[in-house]
Amino acid sequence: MAKNSGKKGNKHGNKQGGKESKPQEAVAVRESFARMIREKQEAIGDGGLQVLLALASVTTLVTLDTSTTPPTVTPANIGTLTFNDPSIGLTDEGMRIFKANLTILLPQIARDIESIPASAALNIGKVAEFVQLSLMGA
Amino acid sequence: MRISRFTAAFTLLAAVAQAQDVPAIKIDIATVSPKAPVVMVVFSEQLTATSTAAHFDRMRVRLMPTNVTPTGISQNIASAASLTVVFTAIPAGTTRICFDSVQFTKSGVISESSGQVCADLSDFEAEKQARLKAFGEAAKAAGGKYDKDIFASGFVTTASEESAGGADLSLTPDLNIPGLESFVRIKKATADEGDARHFEAGAEFSFAGTWKPSEMRRMAETPPGEELNKLLRARQSNIIAGWLVDVGVKLEGDPTNFNVTNFVMDSGFQLRTMTKGFLGRRGFWRGFILPVGVEAGQSLGAGAVEAATVPAAPAAPAVNKIVRYKGGAGLTIYFDNPNTQIPLRRIALEANTVLRQLFRDESRINDETKLIDTTDKGTHAYTEVDLKVFVAETAKTRYGLKISFNRGRLPPVYAEVKSFDFGFLMETDK
Numbered sequence: 262m263a264k265n266s267g268k269k270g271n272k273h274g275n276k277q278g279g280k281e282s283k284p285q286e287a288v289a290v291r292e293s294f295a296r297m298i299r300e301k302q303e304a305i306g307d308g309g310l311q312v313l314l315a316l317a318s319v320t321t322l323v324t325l326d327t328s329t330t331p332p333t334v335t336p337a338n339i340g341t342l343t344f345n346d347p348s349i350g351l352t353d354e355g356m357r358i359f360k361a362n363l364t365i366l367l368p369q370i371a372r373d374i375e376s377i378p379a380s381a382a383l384n385i386g387k388v389a390e391f392v393q394l395s396l397m398g399a
Numbered sequence: 400m401r402i403s404r405f406t407a408a409f410t411l412l413a414a415v416a417q418a419q420d421v422p423a424i425k426i427d428i429a430t431v432s433p434k435a436p437v438v439m440v441v442f443s444e445q446l447t448a449t450s451t452a453a454h455f456d457r458m459r460v461r462l463m464p465t466n467v468t469p470t471g472i473s474q475n476i477a478s479a480a481s482l483t484v485v486f487t488a489i490p491a492g493t494t495r496i497c498f499d500s501v502q503f504t505k506s507g508v509i510s511e512s513s514g515q516v517c518a519d520l521s522d523f524e525a526e527k528q529a530r531l532k533a534f535g536e537a538a539k540a541a542g543g544k545y546d547k548d549i550f551a552s553g554f555v556t557t558a559s560e561e562s563a564g565g566a567d568l569s570l571t572p573d574l575n576i577p578g579l580e581s582f583v584r585i586k587k588a589t590a591d592e593g594d595a596r597h598f599e600a601g602a603e604f605s606f607a608g609t610w611k612p613s614e615m616r617r618m619a620e621t622p623p624g625e626e627l628n629k630l631l632r633a634r635q636s637n638i639i640a641g642w643l644v645d646v647g648v649k650l651e652g653d654p655t656n657f658n659v660t661n662f663v664m665d666s667g668f669q670l671r672t673m674t675k676g677f678l679g680r681r682g683f684w685r686g687f688i689l690p691v692g693v694e695a696g697q698s699l700g701a702g703a704v705e706a707a708t709v710p711a712a713p714a715a716p717a718v719n720k721i722v723r724y725k726g727g728a729g730l731t732i733y734f735d736n737p738n739t740q741i742p743l744r745r746i747a748l749e750a751n752t753v754l755r756q757l758f759r760d761e762s763r764i765n766d767e768t769k770l771i772d773t774t775d776k777g778t779h780a781y782t783e784v785d786l787k788v789f790v791a792e793t794a795k796t797r798y799g800l801k802i803s804f805n806r807g808r809l810p811p812v813y814a815e816v817k818s819f820d821f822g823f824l825m826e827t828d829k
Contacts, residue, residue, distance in 0.1 A: 307483045317631055320676075321635045327628055331448065350685060354687070358643075358671060361641055365615040366618065382540070389481070390439075390441055391527070393481060397430075398527070
């Protein structure tokens with residue numbers, strides 16, 4: 262009986278303690294999780310750098326200096342161009358290799374990258390924005 | 400009093416006129432990350448990267464109606480129209496984001512928005528799906544090819560100086576099956592030695608891989624800076640960019656009467672080069688090598704039908720199985736100088752060759768009788784060299800000439816081709 266009472270008492274005591282500590286734990290977990298996401302986002306950024314690295318790995322017409330802030334890219338108006346623009350020089354086949362490169366750089370959104378059509382007629386800026394959207398949801 | 404009223408009216412009119420001169424800018428996408436207090440904002444125009452521009456001022460950007468200001472704003476280096484706006488938290492009830500002012504470029508001119516630029520926050524998944532749908536439509540509109548060349552009024556001049564009409568079409572209809580690409584190709588002319596009598600239609604899956612993936616992995620692990628620059632320079636010094644494996648099926652036919660048709664399984668492995676710039680980025684070259692490919696299938700109808708319609712013609716031996724090795728290569732050289740005073744504004748040279756080794760007898764045209772009454776094994780090559788020279792251009796369209804040299808034999812009837820084609824060319828940018 263005493264054992265049972267003790268158990269009840271302990272259980273009750275634990276419950277009271279839980280009511281106070283669980284919200285605190287939840288807040289701490291949330292903060293920790295938010296911090297992890299922030300750190301992850303800061304490390305990867307919006308994916309713009311990875312898009313340009315993947316592209317510059319298929320065509321030497323695109324150059325990138327990552328030692329400046331923000332990185333310097335040539336051609337400067339790259340976001341307005343399509344992959345098959347003469348100043349980029351990709352074909353649909355080159356676009357497939359660009360996607361393979363990007364999948365290595367951003368494996369966490371591999372399925373989304375796969376869903377991008379392998380068409381060099383796509384706009385580079387729009388693809389970069391899609392990658393940014395994908396990373397935000399990853 | 401009258402003067403001051405006049406002055407006020409004039410000032411108002413001037414302000415209205417000035418406001419009308421400022422190009423309009425709006426927000427196309429404003430959506431909240433489902434995982435973090437981050438809003439992605441995409442504008443209709445390219446924003447400037449000037450760090451002092453109003454759109455980077457955290458005090459002049461806020462969520463509405465909660466009036467929360469961000470802790471950070473950054474621009475996507477691959478899309479100057481896109482910003483990532485970071486908050487400590489996005490309060491419940493937030494419906495909108497507003498920028499007091501944004502600085503943007505349009506047609507090379509830097510402008511400031513005439514007032515606040517605001518947008519309602521939209522559904523994240525819906526935005527992703529809308530973007531994918533837009534990609535599909537853009538790819539469909541392009542038809543899978545950048546060059547929309549119309550061999551308008553083109554004619555074929557063969558080695559014997561005959562002239563005749565011709566068709567050289569390559570279409571990529573969209574079957575809306577992910578990963579599957581369909582194609583229809585016709586090479587047909589009425590001149591004897593200019594007619595490849597080649598038609599094929601089919602679909603294929605393509606798998607791509609990067610060359611030296613370890614280089615890409617090292618770039619993925621390296622933070623921005625000199626070390627990453629060094630890795631990228633090493634990467635760009637490679638000749639090969641990646642590889643492709645294509646596997647598909649196709650129907651081959653003689654487009655004259657389809658008396659010869661084959662059902663063929665087609666597979667190939669290609670190495671694709673990087674696009675390499677030259678002459679200060681005014682030109683580039685790129686190429687591919689197809690070291691190995693296999694075509695195997697079944698004849699669905701042979702030349703015996705055509706031979707039987709001519710009483711004197713001997714019956715052609717039956718063709719059953721088809722087994723071929725296929726190899727090839729291609730090279731594109733491109734030069735573009737829109738500022739030149741001479742008429743040669745753009746030159747594009749494309750050379751492709753394919754070689755087929757036939758391991759089983761296949762129907763082919765008899766060069767003497769001009770009938771499909773014989774069969775052959777052996778090696779058959781086909782080479783095509785296209786030279787496009789553009790002499791005039793408008794904002795969207797270029798005009799020029801296309802000169803094409805074709806020599807060799809293509810399945811399914813392996814008609815001998817020795818021709819120069821030329822025609823007027825009109826290319827439009829999609």
